[in-house]
Amino acid sequence: xxxxxxxxxxxxxxxxxxxxxxxxxxxxxxxxxxxxxxxxxxxxxxxxxxxxxxxxxxxxxxxxxxxxxxxxxxxxxxxxxxxxxxxxxxxxxxxxxxxxxxxxxxxxxxxxxxxxxxxxxxxxxxxxxxxxxxxxxxxxxxxxxxxxxxxxxxxxxxxxxxxxxxxxxxxxxxxxxxxxxxxxxxxxxxxxxxxxxxxxxxxxxx
Amino acid sequence: xxxxxxxxxxxxxxxxxxxxxxxxxxxxxxxxxxxxxxxxxxxxxxxxxxxxxxxxxxxxxxxxxxxxxxxxxxxxxxxxxxxxxxxxxxxxxxxxxxxxxxxxxxxxxxxxxxxxxxxxxxxxxxxxxxxxxxxxxxxxxxxxxxxxxxxxxxxxxxxxxxxxxxxxxxxxxxxxxxxxxxxxxxxxxxxxxxxxxxxxxxxxxx
Amino acid sequence: xxxxxxxxxxxxxxxxxxxxxxxxxxxxxxxxxxxxxxxxxxxxxxxxxxxxxxxxxxxxxxxxxxxxxxxxxxxxxxxxxxxxxxxxxxxxxxxxxxxxxxxxxxxxxxxxxxxxxxxxxxxxxxxxxxxxxxxxxxxxxxxxxxxxxxxxxxxxxxxxxxxxxxxxxxxxxxxxxxxxxxxxxxxxxxxxxxxxxxxxxxxxxx
Amino acid sequence: xxxxxxxxxxxxxxxxxxxxxxxxxxxxxxxxxxxxxxxxxxxxxxxxxxxxxxxxxxxxxxxxxxxxxxxxxxxxxxxxxxxxxxxxxxxxxxxxxxxxxxxxxxxxxxxxxxxxxxxxxxxxxxxxxxxxxxxxxxxxxxxxxxxxxxxxxxxxxxxxxxxxxxxxxxxxxxxxxxxxxxxxxxxxxxxxxxxxxxxxxxxxxx
DNA sequence: CATGAATGAGGGTTCATTCAT
DNA sequence: CATGAATGAACCCTCATTCAT
Numbered sequence: 001x002x003x004x005x006x007x008x009x010x011x012x013x014x015x016x017x018x019x020x021x022x023x024x025x026x027x028x029x030x031x032x033x034x035x036x037x038x039x040x041x042x043x044x045x046x047x048x049x050x051x052x053x054x055x056x057x058x059x060x061x062x063x064x065x066x067x068x069x070x071x072x073x074x075x076x077x078x079x080x081x082x083x084x085x086x087x088x089x090x091x092x093x094x095x096x097x098x099x100x101x102x103x104x105x106x107x108x109x110x111x112x113x114x115x116x117x118x119x120x121x122x123x124x125x126x127x128x129x130x131x132x133x134x135x136x137x138x139x140x141x142x143x144x145x146x147x148x149x150x151x152x153x154x155x156x157x158x159x160x161x162x163x164x165x166x167x168x169x170x171x172x173x174x175x176x177x178x179x180x181x182x183x184x185x186x187x188x189x190x191x192x193x194x195x196x197x198x199x200x201x202x203x204x205x206x
Numbered sequence: 207x208x209x210x211x212x213x214x215x216x217x218x219x220x221x222x223x224x225x226x227x228x229x230x231x232x233x234x235x236x237x238x239x240x241x242x243x244x245x246x247x248x249x250x251x252x253x254x255x256x257x258x259x260x261x262x263x264x265x266x267x268x269x270x271x272x273x274x275x276x277x278x279x280x281x282x283x284x285x286x287x288x289x290x291x292x293x294x295x296x297x298x299x300x301x302x303x304x305x306x307x308x309x310x311x312x313x314x315x316x317x318x319x320x321x322x323x324x325x326x327x328x329x330x331x332x333x334x335x336x337x338x339x340x341x342x343x344x345x346x347x348x349x350x351x352x353x354x355x356x357x358x359x360x361x362x363x364x365x366x367x368x369x370x371x372x373x374x375x376x377x378x379x380x381x382x383x384x385x386x387x388x389x390x391x392x393x394x395x396x397x398x399x400x401x402x403x404x405x406x407x408x409x410x411x412x
Numbered sequence: 413x414x415x416x417x418x419x420x421x422x423x424x425x426x427x428x429x430x431x432x433x434x435x436x437x438x439x440x441x442x443x444x445x446x447x448x449x450x451x452x453x454x455x456x457x458x459x460x461x462x463x464x465x466x467x468x469x470x471x472x473x474x475x476x477x478x479x480x481x482x483x484x485x486x487x488x489x490x491x492x493x494x495x496x497x498x499x500x501x502x503x504x505x506x507x508x509x510x511x512x513x514x515x516x517x518x519x520x521x522x523x524x525x526x527x528x529x530x531x532x533x534x535x536x537x538x539x540x541x542x543x544x545x546x547x548x549x550x551x552x553x554x555x556x557x558x559x560x561x562x563x564x565x566x567x568x569x570x571x572x573x574x575x576x577x578x579x580x581x582x583x584x585x586x587x588x589x590x591x592x593x594x595x596x597x598x599x600x601x602x603x604x605x606x607x608x609x610x611x612x613x614x615x616x617x618x
Numbered sequence: 619x620x621x622x623x624x625x626x627x628x629x630x631x632x633x634x635x636x637x638x639x640x641x642x643x644x645x646x647x648x649x650x651x652x653x654x655x656x657x658x659x660x661x662x663x664x665x666x667x668x669x670x671x672x673x674x675x676x677x678x679x680x681x682x683x684x685x686x687x688x689x690x691x692x693x694x695x696x697x698x699x700x701x702x703x704x705x706x707x708x709x710x711x712x713x714x715x716x717x718x719x720x721x722x723x724x725x726x727x728x729x730x731x732x733x734x735x736x737x738x739x740x741x742x743x744x745x746x747x748x749x750x751x752x753x754x755x756x757x758x759x760x761x762x763x764x765x766x767x768x769x770x771x772x773x774x775x776x777x778x779x780x781x782x783x784x785x786x787x788x789x790x791x792x793x794x795x796x797x798x799x800x801x802x803x804x805x806x807x808x809x810x811x812x813x814x815x816x817x818x819x820x821x822x823x824x
Numbered sequence: 825c826a827t828g829a830a831t832g833a834g835g836g837t838t839c840a841t842t843c844a845t
Numbered sequence: 846c847a848t849g850a851a852t853g854a855a856c857c858c859t860c861a862t863t864c865a866t
Contacts, residue, residue, distance in 0.1 A: 521726065523724060573771040
């Protein structure tokens with residue numbers, strides 16, 4: 001446990017530093033200093049800077065996949081799935097800002113991740129969402145004249161844009177704002193941005 | 207003219223190398239070599255690697271702003287504006303892949319750009335789009351129960367997600383695919399992803 | 413102790429190289445090679461070439477100040493004080509040639525030291541000597557119709573000229589020559605260069 | 619004449635820049651800019667930075683030698699010779715500060731000048747003064763129990779110390795101060811720093 | 825004479841990584 | 846486990862110098 005304590009200490013420090021300075025500008029020494037451990041101990045646990053970073057990112061991808069898998073398998077209502085996906089990101093923003101910030105600024109489209117492995121991670125993320133969209137189509141909830149991955153791009157793109165702006169501006173999030181954001185995205189995603197289509201105003205004022 | 211030739215040569219080489227390797231992994235020597243000029247000449251034109259990169263990025267931001275300003279001021283139909291915005295990105299993808307790739311992977315959310323100046327660039331980009339959306343609301347085309355910047359996030363987020371996937375996968379784009387993408391985004395953005403709302407299938411099969 | 417060993421090794425090597433080539437023509441690699449350590453170790457102990465040099469120079473100034481402070485506070489005879497000051501420089505010349513050579517050629521009047529801080533160092537050096545001269549005046553030993561700092565300039569100027577010539581010519585110094593030099597400076601400084609003033613020949617033949 | 623104009627313009631600019639930044643920190647471009655000429659023109663007149671600097675320094679040495687030769691050959695009174703030597707430096711300080719500053723900080727003891735040629739320049743300077751001192755001894759004015767070069771060191775050392783302090787502090791010089799300085803140096807040099815030796819107060823209050 | 829674009833060797837500095845203690 | 850001294854390859858940048866125009 002003492003072992004894991006130190007290791008966790010280092011990981012937490014890394015999250016902070018990677019978030020604050022970015023991968024390229026983070027020194028292994030910065031992490032050690034922030035964690036309050038010696039220089040070499042970081043190398044005791046992680047063989048290299050890159051492996052260390054991958055370790056962190058990998059954990060995040062897994063969390064993301066797990067969440068999406070859960071929604072996919074779930075028998076819950078479709079709109080609820082969308083809501084939970086959005087809420088997942090917003091909750092993570094509130095509780096693990098560093099992690100989400102790293103994901104947005106260093107991973108999601110970084111040139112660091114323009115390898116086959118990186119592309120694969122990314123595609124799996126979108127694929128899982130595709131399947132949820134396809135299921136929505138099969139259930140007759142979503143229109144079928146648009147390919148499911150188009151729906152995915154629009155839905156995830158919207159979420160990412162929101163999160164990105166929040167991350168870059170280090171904005172605060174409140175429960176109220178969270179709900180407004182969820183409603184806004186779902187409203188427009190499902191019913192469109194056009195006026196007078198008869199459902200826009202019924203749900204909420206965003 | 208001979209003067210600008212060399213400088214342009216260097217800029218083109220830089221676009222290629224920055225695109226291929228990313229800012230952090232680009233060596234000034236790589237750029238010089240690719241441009242077929244001496245090491246020092248790069249510094250004759252650009253005082254540092256960072257300034258050089260900024261120069262490139264700044265030109266891009268200006269192009270982007272100009273395009274959005276033009277749409278904002280234009281008296282054209284609203285849907286046409288949306289279409290031209292999307293088309294702008296897709297055309298740039300086709301004609302200046304390197305530039306757009308750099309924008310996506312190194313700029314749009316990069317930690318490099320998490321400065322006040324960087325944030326300002328970003329906000330101006332979103333702001334201009336906000337104004338177009340607000341105008342759509344005033345014209346009665348867009349629903350008014352959603353704040354304009356929400357619409358912006360969804361619209362631009364969708365475009366960026368499309369472009370990102372294309373950039374990461376280095377995908378080819380055809381005229382046909384371009385049109386399908388434009389229609390897809392506009393359809394879902396304006397009319398929503400839901401089935402049986404009566405306008406989805408009329409425009410095109412995507 | 414092993415720790416200080418390496419550091420001391422590097423400092424000694426630096427003294428040699430700075431002395432031989434001067435600050436501007438000294439390469440950090442030269443120092444490392446001369447010390448028999450790796451390139452990076454120099455930077456482990458000293459953050460930059462300039463800081464390293466300052467560290468060396470600072471130690472020297474301190475030694476100099478300490479010596480002058482000691483003479484100032486001492487209750488010894490005035491002529492003895494002058495003699496010990498001169499002897500201090502000649503002894504340092506014999507035992508730490510490199511250090512004194514660096515002081516003469518790189519510090520004492522170098523443009524490197526034309527900063528406020530550099531000027532302050534210099535003035536403190538002269539100030540301490542001023543006080544000793546002023547004390548000599550108060551004791552009635554030195555003439556009072558000349559400002560003490562004039563006396564300082566002449567006394568220290570003489571020492572520096574001697575040392576400079578020796579440094580530039582890399583001359584050997586013997587005990588005999590040391591004593592002759594001390595006598596020569598003191599004789600002329602105290603009794604003047606004129607003939608037939610009745611005290612020139614009594615002390616020694618220089 | 620137009621030719622010499624440009625050349626002189628460049629030399630003057632060089633004096634300013636070398637004085638302000640020192641040899642090592644002066645860029646050929648700085649000189650060109652200060653002179654208001656193009657980069658390459660400096661090279662049209664001076665084949666290299668070092669040759670350029672030598673050219674400047676060489677002119678100074680010649681001026682110095684000429685002055686000392688003139689005093690040596692002159693049949694004027696000995697004390698007048700000393701006075702004119704001191705006055706020469708003080709006048710140069712007033713009229714050609716840059717030149718004298720460069721001499722003090724970059725030449726007189728610089729490691730740049732620790733070559734055989736440099737040492738030779740220096741020795742010739744001292745030698746000429748030696749001869750004047752020897753003549754003073756032969757005339758029976760100066761004491762003969764001290765070797766002439768000792769007298770030289772003390773006399774020139776005093777002058778250099780005065781000038782150095784003035785240069786480092788960029789001090790102003792007035793006619794009055796000039797005379798006081800001359801008297802002070804000559805008084806102490808000739809009659810010594812000791813009190814009650816019967817000639818201190820007769821000349822002036824310094 | 826005059827310009828300034830072009831060259832490229834060289835130097836200071838960084839920092840991931842290793843390893844003896 | 847833990848430390849931090851030690852390594853050295855790599856990279857950005859400088860700037861004296863050349864030369865075509």
